[in-house]
């Protein structure tokens with residue numbers, strides 16, 4: 094068996110082609126947030142050096158087909174500029190995967206990773222494209238063998254995957270309302286995306302804890318907006334509110350600073366959504382800069398995601414996979430990964446965005462009461478509807 098066809102589709106789901114207003118980021122739709130520079134489709138904060146976001150849901154899907162007619166799908170998460178990823182698939186992934194046996198998954202990834210490594214592309218869009226290719230190969234292997242991916246990638250450690258729901262905002266009672274709404278939908282764990290200063294974070298955290306009570310697990314993501322000292326001070330206040338983790342307190346590159354924060358706090362520090370390979374993780378693990386690692390399967394793929402999890406397990410570090418702006422195929426890949434991950438802790442989920450992301454599927458793909466239930470469906474366990482997909486394809490320039 095060999096791969097004979099490689100295609101990539103950049104998609105955009107927005108209020109123009111989907112009935113419900115789109116939420117492309119993990120902050121939730123229509124959040125109040127600090128002032129932004131708005132470029133039409135994309136926007137970025139004026140007051141902080143942080144991520145650019147899309148007003149839409151954007152991503153890139155990869156479709157591989159074998160000479161026997163088996164089709165596999167993967168997603169290279171592309172929250173902005175998805176045509177960049179598509180071009181990489183068409184120009185580089187296609188020649189590297191065409192005519193290969195889909196069961197040579199690890200060998201294909203390793204060769205493809207090496208193909209741009211010496212030139213200084215060890216992460217970013219290129220590795221995202223490889224991650225999407227990897228998931229599509231796993232989907233094919235699952236369909237050929239009649240097994241779900243998790244049965245082929247380590248086996249089933251759990252029958253359901255615990256989720257936390259993300260939400261944001263700047264007003265304490267507004268965020269507490271959203272927290273109560275998500276608890277009402279069965280979530281036992283919530284994460285607050287708070288793009289405000291240290292005192293503002295503490296005020297919102299206190300309002301949410303008071304509203305949801307002690308039985309709900311709470312986390313906060315401050316999106317790199319703190320310093321080492323302000324992170325430690327904030328963390329101590331969050332410890333008093335029984336928060337489970339402080340996420341992304343400072344910029345990615347300051348590993349000594351992250352280690353200082355982790356060492357100073359009793360609560361866990363969760364980091365790592367920006368890293369795509371085990372090579373990027375090793376120093377952080379060695380220096381105990383992460384208490385919890387949160388790599389994103391939409392960026393790593395299953396194969397490298399498993400390797401990162403194994404390396405983390407060696408250092409006794411649990412895995413809380415990031416999903417963020419990932420689409421429904423990234424969600425499904427993360428569920429399959431999580432089912433077969435021994436040191437899995439909890440998975441990120443965007444409750445209100447899920448139906449919009451799933452608009453490309455033949456059937457809905459929803460969690461129940463804060464869990465995705467692990468199934469015996471082959472491959473990814475979801476099927477793309479290519480007719481529905483037409484509506485969301487990204488316009489060519």
Ligand SMILES: [Mg+2]
Nearest residue numbers: 314340341366
């Ligand atoms: Mg985060």
